[in-house]
Amino acid sequence: GESVGLHLPTLSVQEGDNSIINCAYSNSASDYFIWYKQESGKGPQFIIDIRSNMDKRQGQRVTVLLNKTVKHLSLQIAATQPGDSAVYFCAEISNDYKLSFGAGTTVTVRA
Amino acid sequence: DAGVTQSPTHLIKTRGQQVTLRCSPKSGHDTVSWYQQALGQGPQFIFQYYEEEERQRGNFPDRFSGHQFPNYSSELNVNALLLGDSALYLCASSLGQGPGNQPQHFGDGTRLSIL
Numbered sequence: 232g233e234s235v236g237l238h239l240p241t242l243s244v245q246e247g248d249n250s251i252i253n254c255a256y257s258n259s260a261s262d263y264f265i266w267y268k269q270e271s272g273k274g275p276q277f278i279i280d281i282r283s284n285m286d287k288r289q290g291q292r293v294t295v296l297l298n299k300t301v302k303h304l305s306l307q308i309a310a311t312q313p314g315d316s317a318v319y320f321c322a323e324i325s326n327d328y329k330l331s332f333g334a335g336t337t338v339t340v341r342a
Numbered sequence: 343d344a345g346v347t348q349s350p351t352h353l354i355k356t357r358g359q360q361v362t363l364r365c366s367p368k369s370g371h372d373t374v375s376w377y378q379q380a381l382g383q384g385p386q387f388i389f390q391y392y393e394e395e396e397r398q399r400g401n402f403p404d405r406f407s408g409h410q411f412p413n414y415s416s417e418l419n420v421n422a423l424l425l426g427d428s429a430l431y432l433c434a435s436s437l438g439q440g441p442g443n444q445p446q447h448f449g450d451g452t453r454l455s456i457l
Binding site: 272274276329 | 377383384448
């Protein structure tokens with residue numbers, strides 16, 4: 232089975248609210264994690280990354296949290312906007328250099 | 343600064359045929375990876391090219407092969423096409439082969455349909 236997965240396939244959020252997208256991974260050797268956003272008809276777009284020696288990293292309106300104890304990763308989007316509607320993937324890289332994706336969470340922003 | 347470009351954007355083939363997809367990496371990148379994304383799924387790693395050699399390979403049959411040129415561009419070849427090969431094929435580039443050196447930047451893919 233997949234080593235990276237998301238807890239929920241879909242997420243509906245009101246515009247202006249905060250979004251939290253969760254991801255579980257199973258490979259304890261993974262040392263680098265990335266969140267990607269994929270809009271319809273487009274390739275995955277890098278959002279933010281985090282290394283295994285960090286617990287939290289913040290970007291513009293986004294925060295990634297890593298809990299290595301329970302192998303859990305989350306992406307928080309502040310003040311969600313209509314342009315945030317997309318499929319979000321977490322991905323991990325272990326020491327074999329392969330990027331492994333989960334199945335994705337579809338985020339829909341309600342006006 | 344051009345990002346990752348892929349061609350063609352769409353392609354229709356029939357079972358048993360062969361196909362070649364092309365990718366130009368983002369300027370300054372030297373490593374190219376290929377992924378297959380079935381409808382409703384996450385991308386699946388096919389293989390990675392660095393210094394014109396296949397360095398890593400995912401769980402794909404030998405029908406899938408590739409090449410990297412001295413200018414770092416790459417091709418993905420698929421022989422004896424099956425209906426199940428219908429998917430979006432994504433190319434990603436990065437600087438350096440090592441994990442975490444740079445996040446991979448993706449192109450918008452080639453949509454391959456097998457009839």
